[in-house]
Amino acid sequence: MEQNFIRKLIFDEKTRALLIQTLVIGIFAVLIYLVTKQTAYNLEKRGIGTGFEFLNIAAGYDISISLIPYDSNDTHLRAYFVGLLNTLMIAVCGCFLATIMGFLVGIIRLSSNWLFRNIAYVYVEFTRNVPVLLQIILYYTILLHLPKVKQSIIIFDSFYLSNRGLFSPAPIFKDGFSVVIGSLIVMIIFTFFLKKFLKKKQELTGKQYPIFLINSALIIFTPIIFYYLMGMPLEFDHPVMKGFNFKGGMVIRPEFLGMLFGLSIYTAAFISETVRSGIISVSKGQREAAQAIGLKANFIMRLIIIPQALRVIIPPLTSQYLNLTKNSSLGIAIGYADLVHGFGGISLNQTGKAIEIMLIVMSTYLTISLTISFFMNLYNKAVQFKGNI
Amino acid sequence: MTPNTSPYLSPNKMLNWSKKNLFSSWVNTIMTVIALIFLYEVGTFFLNWAIFKADFINNFRGETITDRTFCSKNIEVGQHGACWAIIFVRFHQFMYGFYPVEEAWRVNLVYAFLPFALIGVLFDKLPLRRVFLYFTFAFPFIAYFMLYGGPGLSVVATNKWGGLLVTLFLGVTGIALAFPLSILLALGRRSNMPIVKSICVVFIEFIRGVPLITLLFTANVMLPLFLPEGVKPDNLLRALVAVTLFQSAYMAEAIRGGLQAIPKGQIEAAQSLGLNYWQTTRKIILPQALKIAIPPIVNTCIGLFKDTSLVLIIGLFDLLGIGRAALSDITWTKLYYEVYVFVSLIFFIFCFGMSRYSLYLEKKLKTDNS
Numbered sequence: 001m002e003q004n005f006i007r008k009l010i011f012d013e014k015t016r017a018l019l020i021q022t023l024v025i026g027i028f029a030v031l032i033y034l035v036t037k038q039t040a041y042n043l044e045k046r047g048i049g050t051g052f053e054f055l056n057i058a059a060g061y062d063i064s065i066s067l068i069p070y071d072s073n074d075t076h077l078r079a080y081f082v083g084l085l086n087t088l089m090i091a092v093c094g095c096f097l098a099t100i101m102g103f104l105v106g107i108i109r110l111s112s113n114w115l116f117r118n119i120a121y122v123y124v125e126f127t128r129n130v131p132v133l134l135q136i137i138l139y140y141t142i143l144l145h146l147p148k149v150k151q152s153i154i155i156f157d158s159f160y161l162s163n164r165g166l167f168s169p170a171p172i173f174k175d176g177f178s179v180v181i182g183s184l185i186v187m188i189i190f191t192f193f194l195k196k197f198l199k200k201k202q203e204l205t206g207k208q209y210p211i212f213l214i215n216s217a218l219i220i221f222t223p224i225i226f227y228y229l230m231g232m233p234l235e236f237d238h239p240v241m242k243g244f245n246f247k248g249g250m251v252i253r254p255e256f257l258g259m260l261f262g263l264s265i266y267t268a269a270f271i272s273e274t275v276r277s278g279i280i281s282v283s284k285g286q287r288e289a290a291q292a293i294g295l296k297a298n299f300i301m302r303l304i305i306i307p308q309a310l311r312v313i314i315p316p317l318t319s320q321y322l323n324l325t326k327n328s329s330l331g332i333a334i335g336y337a338d339l340v341h342g343f344g345g346i347s348l349n350q351t352g353k354a355i356e357i358m359l360i361v362m363s364t365y366l367t368i369s370l371t372i373s374f375f376m377n378l379y380n381k382a383v384q385f386k387g388n389i
Numbered sequence: 390m391t392p393n394t395s396p397y398l399s400p401n402k403m404l405n406w407s408k409k410n411l412f413s414s415w416v417n418t419i420m421t422v423i424a425l426i427f428l429y430e431v432g433t434f435f436l437n438w439a440i441f442k443a444d445f446i447n448n449f450r451g452e453t454i455t456d457r458t459f460c461s462k463n464i465e466v467g468q469h470g471a472c473w474a475i476i477f478v479r480f481h482q483f484m485y486g487f488y489p490v491e492e493a494w495r496v497n498l499v500y501a502f503l504p505f506a507l508i509g510v511l512f513d514k515l516p517l518r519r520v521f522l523y524f525t526f527a528f529p530f531i532a533y534f535m536l537y538g539g540p541g542l543s544v545v546a547t548n549k550w551g552g553l554l555v556t557l558f559l560g561v562t563g564i565a566l567a568f569p570l571s572i573l574l575a576l577g578r579r580s581n582m583p584i585v586k587s588i589c590v591v592f593i594e595f596i597r598g599v600p601l602i603t604l605l606f607t608a609n610v611m612l613p614l615f616l617p618e619g620v621k622p623d624n625l626l627r628a629l630v631a632v633t634l635f636q637s638a639y640m641a642e643a644i645r646g647g648l649q650a651i652p653k654g655q656i657e658a659a660q661s662l663g664l665n666y667w668q669t670t671r672k673i674i675l676p677q678a679l680k681i682a683i684p685p686i687v688n689t690c691i692g693l694f695k696d697t698s699l700v701l702i703i704g705l706f707d708l709l710g711i712g713r714a715a716l717s718d719i720t721w722t723k724l725y726y727e728v729y730v731f732v733s734l735i736f737f738i739f740c741f742g743m744s745r746y747s748l749y750l751e752k753k754l755k756t757d758n759s
Binding site: 021024025028035038042045111115116130134137145326329332344358361362365366369370373 | 425583600696
């Protein structure tokens with residue numbers, strides 16, 4: 001009987017799995033117990049308490065870039081939100097710019113012009129094989145060595161680029177502007193249904209409508225009409241040179257620009273590769289078949305190539321967005337006030353609550369990442385081949 | 390074959406080629422002209438800066454440059470390009486950090502033997518591959534002894550390491566340690582045991598969900614809190630722990646991709662032959678899965694190699710860290726572009742080499758399959 005039990009333990013798959021898992025749980029429990037005990041002991045010896053009360057204490061440091069009102073008397077919790085918003089801001093702007101650049105370079109990589117193709121290739125190889133941190137620092141250095149404010153580079157008469165950042169006109173929204181925005185949103189929703197309706201009509205009658213043209217006209221012109229109807233409720237506050245600095249307008253600081261350029265130039269190189277491989281993954285026969293049934297070139301691209309290419313492009317594209325978001329934590333190297341720099345750096349040094357703060361910072365990034373990868377996995381499941389292990 | 394397709398470059402052929410690739414339509418011709426102007430402008434600017442107008446060891450008067458005031462561009466403003474003297478003077482630091490000059494031969498020896506340790510792993514049709522592989526397994530111990538010291542060699546503490554040495558150490562050791570760990574994680578993630586599986590999933594997704602810099606901070610600040618008093622892992626080791634865990638999660642995902650590509654029939658066939666789990670895994674699944682996964686694995690390795698530059702934020706002196714240290718030195722300050730271009734070039738050489746290798750493998754695998 002006893003021998004049988006041991007035999008079963010070793011050779012029966014289910015019992016063996018149970019044994020292994022019990023062992024794993026046991027080892028983990030012991031490890032966690034030991035580490036917690038040791039940590040508690042170490043913390044007590046250093047006189048560091050635990051808990052999250054510190055979040056309500058005044059932070060006592062300034063943050064150079066903040067989207068919400070903040071000063072040094074505000075709490076650490078508010079400093080956290082300032083950092084989080086800065087992280088999200090650079091991530092969103094970075095993803096936006098990187099996508100545009102990436103698609104552009106990806107298409108140039110497939111251009112029929114040998115020189116264009118290879119210039120794009122050199123760009124891709126040089127940017128993706130050099131650390132993003134180095135690039136961020138390099139671009140930041142270049143931005144800091146732009147001409148002084150007095151000799152700033154003027155772009156389109158209203159943007160001033162200098163070593164203090166990019167000074168640009170600030171929009172001032174007046175009362176009626178919400179109506180313009182409202183009309184834009186309503187039009188976007190309306191065109192969505194209009195498209196469905198016209199598609200259905202086309203299927204029934206066979207008559208084709210220029211859906212894209214109609215919809216773009218609606219989306220572009222309706223807000224413009226409302227803008228004039230409401231009496232032009234948008235003005236710009238132009239930056240004016242006063243003394244040694246600009247007054248008015250708004251400034252985009254070199255830290256932000258350095259991060260933006262570093263992250264998007266680096267990520268665009270990767271995106272361009274996924275775009276390129278996505279487009280060439282669509283087999284030649286698809287294009288030839290489309291030509292054979294008489295589709296025009298832009299229809300071939302829009303209806304045949306892009307939908308199939310997107311299937312290949314979107315999963316790696318999403319993971320590039322993830323990487324960019326995580327790389328935005330490198331702002332600490334040039335002093336961009338993101339989550340890691342302000343809350344994870346200065347707050348940590350001031351309060352000494354390493355465990356709590358790292359826990360909060362990590363779970364914040366984890367939440368952002370998991371949100372993105374949740375959608376990615378949904379998509380991935382839909383396109384994966386069935387029948388593999 | 391038409392008689393025109395001779396393998397030699399003839400003027401006629403070049404004309405045809407440029408007609409097809411550069412001047413096929415008027416749009417294409419305009420693009421070619423724009424590209425040529427762009428290349429000329431960028432090329433002359435960069436070459437003048439980096440080579441033709443640059444100082445290497447001496448300035449334009451022929452004096453040896455010992456600090457930045459001797460750089461030609463500081464004597465004749467706007468006349469001269471880069472001042473590479475900072476690289477030559479600080480070359481030792483870029484390569485070895487603060488490693489004692491008289492002991493640098495030990496690092497050189499390790500650098501010299503590193504290719505021999507890698508070659509057996511990288512090329513599977515190498516003659517005497519077995520011998521090379523034995524050397525690969527012995528190499529970490531030899532390298533540790535040579536770098537750190539021990540009986541017969543003076544000890545060089547890791548806080549004296551720096552520059553390329555730290556970058557290569559973190560990169561190579563991180564990858565080597567992460568590899569076995571990542572195989573276990575990938576297998577664990579695909580296992581039928583719910584607890585093992587969930588531990589692996591949580592670990593992988595956690596590591597992949599947070600930036601490396603937070604892991605480095607955690608290892609730097611919290612590792613001493615977790616461990617008993619007296620055990621004080623040095624800074625390089627803390628960074629190595631973070632880097633290894635980070636790399637193992639990414640590599641595990643690459644390997645999981647390989648595992649996913651193996652048809653179910655392979656497992657069923659192995660099982661019907663009576664092989665148990667480990668036999669099936671070791672002899673049937675892993676050899677095929679790893680082969681498929683090598684290109685993505687190499688990509689994660691390139692990523693890691695670049696990410697080692699992040700350790701400068703926790704105060705270690707890797708290549709970039711040494712570069713920044715050189716710039717904060719008052720005698721050399723302001724030569725930013727020289728330093729950053731040089732460091733970029735070293736990173737580029739290693740990463741580009743790895744990506745070429747990955748391409749070579751991809752091509753090789755393709756011929757195997759078709």
